[in-house]
Amino acid sequence: MRLRAVVHAGEIHRDENGPFGEAIDLACRLLDAPRLKKCLRASSSPLVLAVSEDIYWGIVKHGYDGICPAAYRPDLRVSVASRRRQGFVHVPQEPSGTREDRTMAVA
Incomplete structure (x- = not known):
């Protein structure tokens, strides 16, 4: 599954x-x-995330735990x-190792 997601807030x-x-x-x-x-x-x-400018300037740019504004x-x-x-736009990076490596490690 591949997913586009958006985060915005408003009335x-x-x-x-x-x-x-x-x-x-705006979100759509x-x-x-x-x-x-x-x-x-x-x-x-498998995911790309879009955040509105309101979310970026109000939350992301502050670099709270787990958020890297440069990303x-x-x-x-x-x-x-x-x-x-x-x-x-934020594209989360795949965890280290390929998907195949992680599958084999679980087996």
């Missing part, structure tokens, strides 16, 4: 048609960005509500 509204709002629009546009899809195709990692690249640009927004 969500709901009506008879379901949830809506700029926060959902980041998730569907051609550059994020290309990044997943080019990577051997996030400002590679995404999308438009939402006539405004250009930025997304940051």
